[in-house]
Amino acid sequence: MRLRLDRCSLLDQVRVGESLSGMTAKWTSRVALAGLLMVASVAALALPAGANWTGTTYDYGTCSSMNRGDSSPHSFYYSKLSSPVKNAADATRQRLSYTDLATKSHSTQYATTDVVIIDKYYVSYCDVDWFDGVSGATGHERCNALTSTGKCETADVRISMYFVDLLPTSYEHSLLCHEIGHSIGLTHTSDTTSCLKPSTYSSVTYSTHDIGHINANF
Numbered sequence: 001m002r003l004r005l006d007r008c009s010l011l012d013q014v015r016v017g018e019s020l021s022g023m024t025a026k027w028t029s030r031v032a033l034a035g036l037l038m039v040a041s042v043a044a045l046a047l048p049a050g051a052n053w054t055g056t057t058y059d060y061g062t063c064s065s066m067n068r069g070d071s072s073p074h075s076f077y078y079s080k081l082s083s084p085v086k087n088a089a090d091a092t093r094q095r096l097s098y099t100d101l102a103t104k105s106h107s108t109q110y111a112t113t114d115v116v117i118i119d120k121y122y123v124s125y126c127d128v129d130w131f132d133g134v135s136g137a138t139g140h141e142r143c144n145a146l147t148s149t150g151k152c153e154t155a156d157v158r159i160s161m162y163f164v165d166l167l168p169t170s171y172e173h174s175l176l177c178h179e180i181g182h183s184i185g186l187t188h189t190s191d192t193t194s195c196l197k198p199s200t201y202s203s204v205t206y207s208t209h210d211i212g213h214i215n216a217n218f
């Protein structure tokens with residue numbers, strides 16, 4: 001049996017200072033940019049540090065729902081990805097290779113493909129405005145179908161190409177690590193060593209705590 005999830009999952013957002021309005025060239029100064037980033041409000045900020053695992057099912061409320069992945073290997077389909085996004089996804093899978101969760105890629109999309117990654121110049125999706133060089137959602141993960149035991153059969157990860165064009169490579173790696181982490185079952189954390197810390201892009205990898213959850217569940 002499959003259940004359909006109509007609500008969108010957690011949106012990950014960034015707000016950049018007004019001085020960046022209209023700027024399209026890719027930034028190379030991480031230090032300068034870091035000073036301009038502010039954390040956008042997201043639903044999971046009230047989670048205590050360390051409690052960043054969904055269990056079997058997890059509900060963030062309106063427009064927000066995520067569930068742990070149903071199987072290992074965690075399978076991917078790249079939907080005609082740009083090379084920066086593909087590289088960032090591959091980097092995350094490389095990091096996962098050191099955990100108990102294996103990954104593999106599908107050359108076509110199946111109903112049971114665990115993660116379908118899509119990158120676009122989104123203007124709006126899931127009832128929110130996407131990153132336009134100033135503010136808005138930069139990434140998104142949504143579980144689209146559940147198994148009979150409430151785990152996620154297949155999920156979409158959506159990436160804003162405006163964000164990819166503007167921000168340094170490390171931000172792309174952090175964002176893919178973050179959204180793929182949601183597809184596994186990881187929720188937000190305040191731990192700065194984890195890419196699941198929302199909106200800061202301070203880490204490109206999973207924390208020791210995150211990996212503990214992954215290894216305990218796969």
Ligand SMILES: [Zn+2]
Nearest residue numbers: 010011012198
């Ligand atoms: Zn998130």
